[in-house]
Amino acid sequence: MPQTSDANRRIVLAERPRGMPDDNTLRLETSAVPEPGPGQMLVRTVYLSLDPYMRGRMNDAKSYAEPVKIGEEMTGQVVGEVITSNVDGFAPGDMVLNGSGWQDYALSDGEGVMNLGPDPENPSWSLGLLGMPGYTAWAGLLLIGEPKEGETVVVAAASGPVGATVGQIAKIKGCRVVGVARGPEKCAHVVENLGFDACIDHRAEDFKEQLAAACPDGIDVYFENVGGKVLYGVLPLLNAFARVPVCGVAGWYNLDGLPDGPDYGPMIMSTVLKMKVKLQGFIIFDSFPASTYKDFRRDMKDWLDQGLIEYREQVVEGLENAPAALNDVLEGRSFGKVVVRVG
Amino acid sequence: MPQTSDANRRIVLAERPRGMPDDNTLRLETSAVPEPGPGQMLVRTVYLSLDPYMRGRMNDAKSYAEPVKIGEEMTGQVVGEVITSNVDGFAPGDMVLNGSGWQDYALSDGEGVMNLGPDPENPSWSLGLLGMPGYTAWAGLLLIGEPKEGETVVVAAASGPVGATVGQIAKIKGCRVVGVARGPEKCAHVVENLGFDACIDHRAEDFKEQLAAACPDGIDVYFENVGGKVLYGVLPLLNAFARVPVCGVAGWYNLDGLPDGPDYGPMIMSTVLKMKVKLQGFIIFDSFPASTYKDFRRDMKDWLDQGLIEYREQVVEGLENAPAALNDVLEGRSFGKVVVRVG
Structure with a gap:
């Protein structure tokens, strides 16, 4: 119909x-x-x-x-x-x-x-790219993640509209960027078309080892949008004063109550403490002054004009x-x- | 000897x-x-x-x-x-x-x-009070927690040297302050001598219900120094844009690996996201500019001179x-x- x-x-x-x-x-x-x-x-x-x-x-x-x-x-x-x-x-x-x-x-x-x-x-x-997902990527990465040149940024759901944009902005800022995505086709796209330095298939049995190998200097910014095993693989790799903008927990949206253990709560909190991590949730139209939206549109138009962003x-x-x-x-x-x- | x-x-x-x-x-x-x-x-x-x-x-x-x-x-x-x-x-x-x-x-x-x-x-x-624990309380609460007048601050280990100081500073700043401590003697001390508005015994069977009742307007700042069931009781009560300075996870220092489930990881991360929480770990002599130590000593001496702090x-x-x-x-x-x- x-x-x-x-x-x-x-x-x-x-x-x-x-x-x-x-x-x-x-x-x-x-x-x-x-x-x-x-x-x-x-x-x-x-x-x-x-x-x-x-x-x-x-x-x-x-x-x-x-x-x-x-x-x-x-x-x-x-x-x-x-x-x-x-x-x-x-x-x-x-x-x-x-x-x-x-x-x-x-x-x-x-x-x-x-x-x-x-x-x-x-x-x-x-x-x-020019709306909510693009603004989410821009604000979460730049205003909470504050990536510095030479740092390592990890992005989950790297072929999705938010993740793809986060990673490309992080490349523009001079970071090493490692994506996590589902399956070899997406991973190839993330590296070949989006220009990430590496992309790991989260379904690989040795996912944690591959992630660690792709981040030899640890992780300074983890852009969180999935939760689950990706988060648990990232935690041991976080560097001192790492920043974790929390934009979504897509892997957990379907949860009905607390899942079976083990309990990763202590690992999350101990990592936050020991590595002096800032973990900060945000909701795009709530968390930032309205004026930042114009900054986002200006940056994104500049980058598109320069051919720096694939979509x-x-x-x-x-x-x-x-x-x-x-x-x-x-x-x-x-x-x-x-x-x-x-x- | x-x-x-x-x-x-x-x-x-x-x-x-x-x-x-x-x-x-x-x-x-x-x-x-x-x-x-x-x-x-x-x-x-x-x-x-x-x-x-x-x-x-x-x-x-x-x-x-x-x-x-x-x-x-x-x-x-x-x-x-x-x-x-x-x-x-x-x-x-x-x-x-x-x-x-x-x-x-x-x-x-x-x-x-x-x-x-x-x-x-x-x-x-x-x-x-005048050293590491006092400075930890002062910096974690004021520089990460940023309490505002009228907000609700919850402090675990409220009779300990850090918790007692956090709560008394929060009272000075005009907050409603709820402590969590072990047993009725400590809870009485926290309310009667330290001036907290309430103090909950974390060993009470209805701990979560008591905590909720003591925080009718939710929780704006949770000063985290224990982890465990206190944290899990606090999470559902956090208000939008709550701040959680993470100073310690004493209840988990003895852990040997991940404890049995359920897994509270999803609850922590979903709360951080939905309530736009900032969860930030800190180590006192690492996380703040050295100049803040003088500010702490000045504030603490003022408050002691005015009789505002019990120790x-x-x-x-x-x-x-x-x-x-x-x-x-x-x-x-x-x-x-x-x-x-x-x-």
């Missing part, structure tokens, strides 16, 4: 998953296309972003954002087209960046919506395929930034 | 303990009193400091300081008296603060030795009793700052 102009397809949260989302987690519903009232505009979704944080929103738990309610459409950023507008500054045909979620149409009063103009270059990039996007066709594609993202089967072409 | 002028008793590391030190861990030896050469002085130990970090030095593991070698005397800070001196600035009769370890006599070239003068008030306090010391008689007293410190049976009167 493709996007049409006379129905609004919405993917709603049907029940809260335990572990990985399955066929009962999300449900496709159809309703009427809403009518914009005074001070409102109607936006048609063109691209929907898929990101690991979405798994966390399915939980009914204290977190940095409200959970999605049962029966409510999944949250998500989209790039859409303005169809009709009663909002100053937005005209039919304008492309916009909007947080309107997993659906074909949404009303907006323009609050928090970024106008990309009628004909932006690579509009979907505003969901990735890889995977386009999934059709809103109905978003649930399966999100599971691919969560389990590391996707490759690069995943967006869904909705219409 | 008391201190005499014709033999040097030394307590050396006989073997590396697994778990808690026992009768085989340390050994008392006797050797000749050394003779100072040119540029050296002889210092006689008067007070020896006992501190939880000493357990860590018994391990043969990568840490922030070299492990004690087998057959070498245990490290430790002492307040001693200069007996003979060929060092400018030090005269017989001067009291000094020196890192000469668990022994009656030591030679020194004056490097790293602080002269307290011939008749200091409360000389042993330089091992506690409790427990004096153990005799070097031969130091090993058992250290175990008391490690297991939380001591009360206040423990020093050994050696001579």
